[in-house]
Amino acid sequence: MKLLEERICKEGIVLPGNVLKVDMFLNHQIDVKLIAEMGKEFYRIFSNEHITKILTVEASGIPIACAAAAFFDVPVVFAKKGQRKNMGPDFYTAEVFSFTKGSEYTMHVSKSYLSAADRVLIIDDFLANGAALTGLTDILGQSGASLAGVGIAIEKVFQGGGDKFRSRGIPISSLAMIASMDNGEIVFRRNDCY
Amino acid sequence: MKLLEERICKEGIVLPGNVLKVDMFLNHQIDVKLIAEMGKEFYRIFSNEHITKILTVEASGIPIACAAAAFFDVPVVFAKKGQRKNMGPDFYTAEVFSFTKGSEYTMHVSKSYLSAADRVLIIDDFLANGAALTGLTDILGQSGASLAGVGIAIEKVFQGGGDKFRSRGIPISSLAMIASMDNGEIVFRRNDCY
Numbered sequence: 001m002k003l004l005e006e007r008i009c010k011e012g013i014v015l016p017g018n019v020l021k022v023d024m025f026l027n028h029q030i031d032v033k034l035i036a037e038m039g040k041e042f043y044r045i046f047s048n049e050h051i052t053k054i055l056t057v058e059a060s061g062i063p064i065a066c067a068a069a070a071f072f073d074v075p076v077v078f079a080k081k082g083q084r085k086n087m088g089p090d091f092y093t094a095e096v097f098s099f100t101k102g103s104e105y106t107m108h109v110s111k112s113y114l115s116a117a118d119r120v121l122i123i124d125d126f127l128a129n130g131a132a133l134t135g136l137t138d139i140l141g142q143s144g145a146s147l148a149g150v151g152i153a154i155e156k157v158f159q160g161g162g163d164k165f166r167s168r169g170i171p172i173s174s175l176a177m178i179a180s181m182d183n184g185e186i187v188f189r190r191n192d193c194y
Numbered sequence: 195m196k197l198l199e200e201r202i203c204k205e206g207i208v209l210p211g212n213v214l215k216v217d218m219f220l221n222h223q224i225d226v227k228l229i230a231e232m233g234k235e236f237y238r239i240f241s242n243e244h245i246t247k248i249l250t251v252e253a254s255g256i257p258i259a260c261a262a263a264a265f266f267d268v269p270v271v272f273a274k275k276g277q278r279k280n281m282g283p284d285f286y287t288a289e290v291f292s293f294t295k296g297s298e299y300t301m302h303v304s305k306s307y308l309s310a311a312d313r314v315l316i317i318d319d320f321l322a323n324g325a326a327l328t329g330l331t332d333i334l335g336q337s338g339a340s341l342a343g344v345g346i347a348i349e350k351v352f353q354g355g356g357d358k359f360r361s362r363g364i365p366i367s368s369l370a371m372i373a374s375m376d377n378g379e380i381v382f383r384r385n386d387c388y
Contacts, residue, residue, distance in 0.1 A: 023304060023306070023307075024306075024307075025269075028271065028272065028274065028303075028304055028307060029269050029270070029271045029306075029307045030256075030260060030263070030269060030270040030271075030272070031269055032260050032263040032264050032269070032270060033264075033267075035260065036264065058252065058253035059252035059253040059256060059272070059274075062224075062253060062256045062257055063256055063257065063260045063270075066224060066226050066229065066257045066260060066261075067260075069224070069226040070226050070227075070230065073227075075219075075223050075224060075225055075226070076223070076224040076226060076257075077222065077223045077224075078222065078224070078253070080222065080253075109222075110217060110222055112217070112218075112223075113217075113218075113222060113223045
C-alpha cells in the first residue's frame with residue numbers, strides 16, 4: 001500500500017535491534033485517515049471471505065481492526081495482555097514472549113466472544129518474528145473458529161514470522177513489507193497488495 | 195445518549211465493588227457502529243471548540259477516540275501505560291493508581307505529540323473516581339496545551355470524579371451517567387447530552 005510505505009519512509013525511525021518506530025502515525029499518535037484507508041484495503045483483500053469477527057491484540061492493533069471492522073460490518077474482539085498465567089476456565093489463553101519488551105505475557109480472550117461459529121480475520125500492526133500472531137492463532141484454535149486470513153500493517157519480512165505462517169498455508173496480507181532496514185535504510189519488498 | 199444507555203441496560207454486568215462490565219460492546223468486544231455514533235455525538239457537543247488533537251489512554255479509550263477523531267479530522271494521541279517511573283526527558287508523565295487493578299502505573303506521552311499550540315479534547319471510556327483523568331489533565335498541563343473539554347462514554351457519577359472536575363470549571367460531557375448501581379440495578383442520571 002503506497003500510502004503506508006510513503007509514511008513509513010517519511011516518518012518511520014529505525015532504531016538499533018531492528019526496531020521500526022512509527023509512533024508518529026500508528027503506535028502513539030494515530031492518523032485516523034490513514035488508518036481508515038488501511039481498513040478499506042483489508043476489506044478489498046478479504047471481502048469475499050465471509051468474515052464474522054475481527055480479532056486483534058491491545059493496544060496498537062485496535063484502531064486498525066476497528067477501521068477494517070467498519071467496512072466488514074462485524075465486531076472487533078481484542079485480546080488482552082496480562083501477567084496472570086491462570087486466567088480460569090472462562091478464557092482462551094496463550095503465553096507470548098514479547099521481543100520488544102523482553103518479557104512474557106499472557107494473551108487472553110473471553111470464551112464469550114469467540115466460538116466455532118466464527119470466521120475470523122486477524123489484524124495487527126506489526127509482524128516480525130510472529131510471536132503475537134502465534135498467540136492469536138493459538139487462541140483461535142482453542143475457540144474452534146476458522147481463520148479466514150491475517151491482515152498486517154507492517155511486516156518486517158527479514159525477521160521471518162510471515163513466511164513461517166505462509167508456509168503453513170495461512171493467507172497473510174501485509175500492507176507494507178520491509179525486506180531490510182540495514183544501516184537505517186528501509187527497503188520494501190513489493191507485494192501483492194496493490 | 196439513549197443508544198448507549200440501552201446497551202448498558204441490555205448487556206452491562208454489575209460486579210461487586212462498583213464494577214460495571216461492558217465487555218460485550220466496549221472493553222473487550224467492540225461494536226464499531228455504536229462507537230461511531232458515540233464519536234459523532236462527541237463531535238456534535240464539541241465541534242465549535244477548535245480541537246486540534248484528541249488525547250486518550252490505552253487501551254479501551256482508543257476506539258472511541260479514533261471514532262471521534264474521524265469527525266473532527268484531527269490526530270489521536272494515546273497515553274501509554276508502563277511501570278517505569280523514570281521515563282527520561284522526552285516524555286510527559288503522571289503516576290496513576292488504578293482502582294480496578296489495585297496498582298499504580300506511569301502514564302506517559304511523548305513530548306513530540308503534544309505542545310502549547312494544541313487545543314485538546316480528552317476522551318475516555320470510563321470516569322469513576324477520576325484517577326485516569328487526573329493523569330491525563332496533568333500531562334496536558336505539562337505540555338502547555340489547552341483543554342477544550344472531556345468526553346466520557348460512561349460516567350459512574352456516584353464515585354464523584356466527574357463532579358470534582360466540573361467544580362473546577364472543566365467541561366465534561368458523559369454519554370451515559372450512572373447515578374447508582376445498588377443491588378445490580380443501573381439507574382441513570384439524565385444529562386445534557388441529548
